[in-house]
Amino acid sequence: MSSVSVKQFAQVVGTPVERLLEQLKEAGIAITDPDATISDEEKSQLLVYLRGKHGSVSAKGKEGGPSKITLKRRSTSALKQGSKGSTVTVEVRKKRTYVKRAEVAADDEDRAVDDVAETDKAREQEEARVQAEEAARLAAEEARRVEEEAAKKAVEAAVRAKAEEEARVTAEKEQEKSKAAAPVEEKKAKDDKRPRRERAAPSKDASTRYGRKEIHVAAGKQGRRKKKRGERQVTIESSDKHGFAKPTAPVVREIAIPEMLTVAELAQKMSIKAAEVIKVMMKMGSMVTINQPLDQETATIVVEEMGHTPVMINADxxxxxxxxxxxxxxxxxxRPPVVTIMGHVDHGKTSLLDYIRRTKVTAGEAGGITQHIGAYHVETDKGVISFLDTPGHAAFTAMRARGAKVTDIVILVVGADDGVMPQTIEAIQHSKAAGVPMIIAVNKIDKPEADPDKVKNELSQHDVIPEDWGGDTMFAHVSAKTGEGVDALLDAISLQAEVLELKAxxxxxxxxxxxxxxxxxxxxxxxxxxxxxxxxxxxxxxxxxxxxxxxxxxxxxxxxxxxxxxxxxxxxxxxxxxxxxxxxxxxxxxxxxxxxxxxxxxxxxxxxxxxxxxxxxxxxxxxxxxxxGTVDSLNLVLKADVQGSVEALRESLLKLSTDEVKVSIVASGVGGITESDANLAVASSAVIVGFNVRADATARQIIGDAGLDLHYYSVIYDVIDEVKGALSGMLSPEVREEIIGLAEVKDVFRSSSLGAIAGCLVVDGTVRRSNPIRVLRDNVVIYEGELESLRRFKDEANEVKAGTECGIGVKNYNDVKAGDQIECYERTEVARTL
Missing domain, CATH: 2.40.30.10 (Translation factors)
Incomplete structure (x- = not known):
């Protein structure tokens, strides 16, 4: 770059001219005039100075700069809660610190030096401890040797005293024998010279006269148990320091994180207290408890925040x-085909299967309605076929969907006298969603009112086109009662199975x-x-x-x-x-x-x-x-005979919930009503519903004592209807207002006793004294209250009909003017239903 003026260079680098002149002066460049030129060498000198000043170049020419950079990131999101669309703002803050590799290496080198010094210190302490223990052991052995020598001397003194005592007794006996011949003075002299018994002096090693050790209590050790006979007191010097060396660097662990774990389990994996994890999560903006489950992503963030390395485990x-x-x-x-029979209620699904199996399956069903899936293995002339009989009621949508999931071919039974019904449409949707071919069985063709063409027209509106109309759906006209067309249906099943080439x-x-x-x-x-x-x-x-x-x-x-x-x-x-x-x-x-x-x-x-x-x-x-606000809830304990009925009942009853009342299934399960079910109903004030099951003796006693509501059912219609009726009773009644009369004020009269009396003409309906009223001015309600008086001429009246004049006194209101309207209405409560 050629030489430019200072003013032009300041414009290029985007800094004020005065600031640039100061920086040139600090860099040792003698330029004070903004119009003076600056050369490339001077620019380089200024650049080197600025780099050194801001830390990008050290004194030695190496890169400097900050050793650590902390980046803070904050994101804000909004959560929409509830049906009315309230918004909660959630702010997430994250902080990450990046450290230079050179600084980390220097820290590691310093830490290694500290580790060596700490290790040397610990080794010196260990050697001092070993020397102290060796000195204590030698002192104990020396004390034991001194005590043994003292005991030996005491024994020798006792033996010597005993020998002297025996010699004295012998000498006394000899003196008594010669006492008669010896003079009394000589006897006295001999008595004066008789040797006396010597007592063993206490030795310096504190042994007793019986050779036992004296018991001494060391200073500061009073209150301990007494030593037993023969025990010795040994003093051992020890140091209060332990041999554990504190880590000089934080321990970084690899934490295995599954798909779901609790706060307590995460704390245990990191070898810390759960309170520490809760504290960290509170700083992150999450209020958690010790038993609260955390997902894998949240746990990973917590582990990284606490300085450990997360390792995600494949939960699958x-x-x-x-x-x-x-x-x-x-x-x-x-393999044989699996055929599912679907259709609306009472269109003859089970009867058709019954004719094929030559057994009365329907006889075991309550009210002739299939309550759960039946699986049957049938051997026909056309081969082996496995049938699944699914219910047609709307409550069994989930069960019908499950039947379409495992099936190869769907037989859709449609009553020729009834046509396409809602559950028929649902069955079509399920089979199409599962990609399963359908065979339409038009049943009850033996009835006089049967109309198969009507069934075809209605099915064509749902994209089910018969083969004879150019479609791909096979139709079979059958009668489950007479058996007409059943062979043709079995042929259609065998043909469809051959086309599918079912293998396993x-x-x-x-x-x-x-x-x-x-x-x-x-x-x-x-x-x-x-x-x-x-x-x-x-x-x-x-x-x-x-x-x-x-x-x-x-x-x-x-x-x-x-x-x-x-x-x-x-x-x-x-x-x-x-x-x-x-x-x-x-x-x-x-x-x-x-x-x-x-x-x-x-x-x-x-x-x-x-x-x-x-x-x-x-x-x-x-x-x-x-x-x-608070929603009224109907608690239920639901027990049924099979799992499918539990699912169907649960789904149907939960759908009855509204914004004001709801159904709450406290517990549901398969099997009879037991003691635990009754106790749960008592605790939750629930109604017990038994579907094809009964309560045992213990449960009946609890139900009777607590006065619980117990209902037995065998048909799902009854369950839904009675629960719907109970929920309807929980709804608050609807209050309706009906205008029964309207009077127009013609003039206002003043009375000293009654106040303002409105002279009115009833223009519509009837004005009754007992009903509430509203005063309207220009069709706007200005007062709402009740009548104080209603007169026809001078007589009190209970009601005044249309076309009749009357006098009306409004209670606690005297601002009635000519031209106002007085509206009379009544309130009625209407019971609401779901």
Missing amino acids: ALEDNLVELAQNEGELVQ VAEGPARGIVVESSLDKGRGPVATLLVQEGVLKRGDIILSGHEFGRVRAMFDENGDQIEEAGPSMPVVVLGLSGAPNAGDDVQVLPDERKAREVAEFRHGKTRDMRLARQQAAKLENMFTQMEE
Whole structure:
């Protein structure tokens, strides 16, 4: 770059001229005139000076700058809560610190030097401690040696004293023998010279006269137990310092984070107290408890914030392993088709299947209505066919959808006398969503009012076009009562199965799906399974959802015990740990340990997800209740005979909830009503609903003592109708207002006793004295109250009809003017229904 003036250079770099002149002066460049030129060398000199000043170049020419940069990031989002659209603003703050590699290396070098110094210090302390212990041991041995020598001297003194005593007694006896001959003075002299008994002087080693040690209590040790006989006192010097060396650097751990874990579990993995985790999350803006579940992303942020390394665990590793085990490698063979019969209520689905099976299935159903899915294995002239009979009632939408999920062909039964109904349309939607071909069975053609062409026209409006109209849907006109057209329907099923080329692996471990499950009082959990591939044998270890177990026994639809079942075969299985959910997959595993591990994992995962949903629902419910107020709730304890009925009832009853009243299912399950169900109903003030089940003796006693409301049902219509009636009774009545009369004020008269009296003409309806009124001026309500007086001439009147003049006195209001209108109305309460 050529030389430019200082003023031009200031414009290029974007700084004031005065500031640039000061920087040139500080850099040692003698330029003071803005119009003076500045050379490239002077620019370089200024640049070097500025770099050194701001830390980008150190004194040695190396890159300097800040050793640590902290970036703070803040994001704001809005959460919409409730139906009225209230918005809650949530602010998330994140902070990350970046450190230079050179600084980190220098810190590591300093830390290593400190580690070496700390290690040397610890080694010196350890050597001093060992020397002190050795000195204490030598002192103890010396004390023990001195005590042994003192004891030896004491024994020798005692022996010597005993010998002297024996010598003295012998001398006394000899003196007594010669006492008679010796003079008295000589005897006295001998007595004076008699040796006296010597006592052993106490030795310096504090031994007693009996050779035992003296007991001494060291200073500061009073109050301890007394020493036993023969014990010695040994003093050992010790240091108060421990041998643990405090880490000189923070411990960074790799924390394995599963898909869901609680705050307490996360704290345990990081070897810290849960309060520390709660404190960190509070700083991050989350109020949590010790047992609150955290998702994987939140836990990762917390671990990084606390300086550890998160390692995400693939929660589906066990499930992926199961998928690998479920892949059977074998020869594909032809399998029977699985046919689902769908349709509206009372269109003859079960009767048609009954004719095919030559048994009376409908006789066992309440009111002739199928209450749960039935799976049947039928051998016909056209081959083996497996049938699933699904209910047609609207409450069983989920069950009907589950039937379309496992089926190969759908037979849609439509009554020729009734036509297409709502559940018929739902069945069409389910089968189309599942991509399953349909065969339309137009039933009840034997009736005089049957109109098959009407059924075709109505179905064509839902994109179901018959083959004879150029479509791809086969139609069969049948009569479940006479059997007309049933053979043609079976031919259509066989033809459709050939087109589909249904094949499955007929060897290896079985895989299937749960069609239905229930709890039998004598047999325990009973599950109806549909085998989809492989062979299910008695004794196999099976896993279904949260439940597992060994196949203790297998039965076909007739109750006959069988040993194995192949593809497309429905069987009843005993031996599971509990009743699985209808629709759960079934898989045979090699050992029970693997099945138990996966079942417990699924159970824990479901529990964590349920807790997380409850926690989210609490916040959502809080905002909803703040906006809408308290909602009346009807608590129910629901028990049914099979899992499918529980699901259908639960779904139907929850749909009855409104903004004012709602149905709350406190508990639901399969099996009879037990003592725990009754106690739960007492605690939650719930109504007990038993669907095809009964209460045991203990439960009946609790229900009677507590005065609970217990209802037994066998048809789902009755359950829905009675619950709907109960909810309707909980609704607040609707108050309606009806205008019954209108009077126009012609003039106003003043009375000393009554105040302002309005002279009126009743122009519409009837004005009654007992009803409330409103005063209108220019069709705007200006006062609302009641009548004080109603007169016809001078007489009091209870009511005045249209076309009649009257005098009206308005209570507590004297501002009535000519031209006003007085409106008389009445309020009525109307009971509301859902």
